[in-house]
Amino acid sequence: MRFEISDEVRERATRCPHNFACLEDPDQVCPVKANVRDKVLFVRVRRRVGCPYSLSFGEDDICQCPVRRALYRRHQV
Numbered sequence: 208m209r210f211e212i213s214d215e216v217r218e219r220a221t222r223c224p225h226n227f228a229c230l231e232d233p234d235q236v237c238p239v240k241a242n243v244r245d246k247v248l249f250v251r252v253r254r255r256v257g258c259p260y261s262l263s264f265g266e267d268d269i270c271q272c273p274v275r276r277a278l279y280r281r282h283q284v
Contacts, residue, residue, distance in 0.1 A: 219273040
């Protein structure tokens, strides 16, 4: 499955080290645990190493990736 995300959103994700693998393969997407006010995504991180958009918050992780947020908003993934 391929997800469509605008070029504008992709351009904001300048630090993606995985070449937007999440758009090609749903298994690469970190599952959302909670969405707070459509601003903060708590996720279960699939790749513990190497994502500059992942922020540890106690026992949880917050995803700050613009592409990940767009995937959730547009596709509910």
